[in-house]
Structure formats: C-alpha cells, structure tokens
Amino acid sequence: MKKMGIIFGSLIFVLAAVLAVFAVAGVQKSKSLQQEMKRMNRQINKMQKTSESLEEELEALKEAKREEAAGAGQEAGTAEGAQAADAQEADAQEAPPADQKSSGRKVAIDPGHQGPGADTGGTEPLGPGSEEMKDKFASGTQGVYTGVPEYELTLAVSMQLQEELKNRGYEVIMTREDNDTAVSNVERAQIADENGAQILVRIHADGSEDNSANGAMTMIPSADNPYVGQLHEESSRLGEEIINAYCQATGIKNNGVRLYDNMTGINWSTVPVTILEMGFMTNQSDDERMQDPEMQKNMVQGIADGIDAYFVTAQ
Numbered sequence: 001m002k003k004m005g006i007i008f009g010s011l012i013f014v015l016a017a018v019l020a021v022f023a024v025a026g027v028q029k030s031k032s033l034q035q036e037m038k039r040m041n042r043q044i045n046k047m048q049k050t051s052e053s054l055e056e057e058l059e060a061l062k063e064a065k066r067e068e069a070a071g072a073g074q075e076a077g078t079a080e081g082a083q084a085a086d087a088q089e090a091d092a093q094e095a096p097p098a099d100q101k102s103s104g105r106k107v108a109i110d111p112g113h114q115g116p117g118a119d120t121g122g123t124e125p126l127g128p129g130s131e132e133m134k135d136k137f138a139s140g141t142q143g144v145y146t147g148v149p150e151y152e153l154t155l156a157v158s159m160q161l162q163e164e165l166k167n168r169g170y171e172v173i174m175t176r177e178d179n180d181t182a183v184s185n186v187e188r189a190q191i192a193d194e195n196g197a198q199i200l201v202r203i204h205a206d207g208s209e210d211n212s213a214n215g216a217m218t219m220i221p222s223a224d225n226p227y228v229g230q231l232h233e234e235s236s237r238l239g240e241e242i243i244n245a246y247c248q249a250t251g252i253k254n255n256g257v258r259l260y261d262n263m264t265g266i267n268w269s270t271v272p273v274t275i276l277e278m279g280f281m282t283n284q285s286d287d288e289r290m291q292d293p294e295m296q297k298n299m300v301q302g303i304a305d306g307i308d309a310y311f312v313t314a315q
C-alpha cells in the first residue's frame with residue numbers, strides 16, 4: 001500500500017505539473033509546450049501501466065483537474081505542484097505570462113496633420129509609381145464651436161491612445177508626438193513600414209460646409225485600389241472593428257466604413273490601414289463632445305477595443 005501511495009502521489013505531482021504548465025503559459029499554441037505535454041503524457045502512461053487499479057482514479061482526477069484549470073486558472077494547488085515537480089519547473093518558468101495577450105503586436109498610430117509652425121510644402125506621388133502628385137501636407141479642419149484645430153485634437157487623442165495600447169501590451173509606433181514636426185503623408189506610411197508595424201491607424205476629424213453633418217466613419221482602400229487593393233480585405237476588417245467599437249463607446253453616430261482610393265497615406269501603406277474620422281468639428285454636438293476629457297477617454301477606449309477585436313482574429 002505504501003508503494004501505491006508513492007505512485008499515486010507521484011501521479012498527482014506530474015498531473016499538477018502538467019496543469020501548472022498550462023496555467024502559467026495559458027497558451028496551447030506553443031510547440032515546445034505541446035512537446036512537453038506529450039513527454040509528460042508518456043510518463044503518465046508509463047506509470048499507469050505499473051498499477052491497473054489506479055487507472056480509473058487517474059482518469060477521474062485528470063478530468064477534475066482539467067475542469068479546475070479551465071475554470072480557475074492559476075490556483076495555489078497547481079503552483080505547489082509546480083514547485084514539487086522540479087524537473088518541469090524550469091521549463092514552465094520560461095513560458096510567457098498568460099496575461100500578455102497582445103505581446104509582440106506592433107501598432108502604428110498616425111495623428112492627422114501638424115501645427116502651423118511645421119515646415120510644410122511640396123508634393124508627392126499619390127501612390128508608389130504614380131504620376132499624379134498631391135500636396136505633402138494638409139492643414140485639416142477646426143472646431144467651429146470650440147475653436148480647437150484638428151491637429152491638436154488628433155494629437156491629444158493619439159497620445160492617450162498610445163498610453164492605453166501600451167497598457168494593453170502593444171508596442172506603439174507614433175508618426176508624430178508634437179505639433180511642430182512636419183511628416184508628409186507618404187512618410188507617415190513609411191514610418192509604419194520601417195518600424196515593422198502590423199497595422200496603421202490614422203486619426204482624424206471631419207469637417208463639412210453643412211453644420212448638421214455629424215458622426216464618425218473609417219476610410220479604407222477599395223479592392224480595386226491599384227496600389228493597395230491587396231490590403232482591402234484586412235483593412236476592411238480593421239475599419240469595421242474600430243468604427244463599431246468607437247461608436248459603441250462614445251455614442252457618436254456610426255457612418256460606417258467607406259472606400260477611398262485618393263488618400264496618399266493609405267496608398268503608400270504596406271500594412272492594413274484605416275483612417276478614423278472621429279466626428280465632425282463643424283457640428284456643435286460632435287465638436288463639443290470631442291473636447292470633453294471624459295468623452296476622450298471613451299474615444300480612446302473604443303479605438304483600443306476595436307484594435308483588440310481586430311487582432312483576436314488576425315492571422
């Protein structure tokens with residue numbers, strides 16, 4: 001009976017170690033973990049053969065532990081198991097923490113426009129190889145009711161978004177972090193590309209002659225875009241996730257995802273790209289809401305939620 005107890009005890013330790021590896025890693029995708037699992041399963045099978053009578057108990061125990069691990073995650077019991085199973089402990093500690101789901105994801109944030117002090121001027125091709133030239137810089141719109149220029153709003157929201165995304169585990173590339181730096185539309189796309197960003201999210205606000213026009217939208221390239229048509233599908237998904245999460249978080253009217261093939265900063269992108277027009281600065285309600293610090297928090301949460309949603313299903 002003593003021998004049985006030792007075998008049974010060892011089984012518990014091995015099981016606990018297996019579960020600890022799952023709990024600490026939190027990810028089933030890791031190949032090395034799968035190999036480790038297979039190795040441990042082989043050990044378990046070996047031990048099962050030494051005692052037929054333990055098999056049924058073992059199965060029941062395994063099932064219970066699986067449920068426990070699935071439900072509660074890291075528990076004291078499994079942590080103790082990991083300490084006991086010293087051979088497996090080292091491997092388990094090398095696994096990444098379970099809560100860093102966004103780890104390694106790089107996002108480029110592009111705050112639209114720049115201040116009047118920036119050195120602007122000149123033209124650049126509409127897309128790679130294009131003979132059509134467009135202004136390198138655009139001055140943007142302005143809050144008709146608040147008086148705040150678009151470049152200040154886009155930077156304010158983008159800086160908060162950078163912070164929020166970092167907190168969520170993303171690496172963030174900013175195309176500008178002040179109002180005096182002149183970054184052309186082509187350069188904005190290039191900064192994202194050169195820094196290995198996986199997506200480019202451009203932050204803007206809208207303006208209209210009609211001050212009743214209101215709401216937010218995202219702009220993406222069409223499938224027929226000669227420069228970035230191949231990015232249409234993923235950009236569409238990105239634009240959709242962002243506009244839906246943004247409007248849900250803010251209550252700003254959802255004008256959906258729209259196709260634009262005449263935007264230099266989109267046409268030069270090498271990664272899925274979208275422009276978020278956060279609302280109309282020429283509409284009193286949108287303009288005033290977008291300057292409300294509490295609302296800006298919601299705007300930032302919404303955009304970050306949309307980016308999260310995009311990456312949940314990204315390849």
Ligand SMILES: [Zn+2]
Pocket residue numbers: 112113140141150204205
């Ligand atoms: Zn703009």
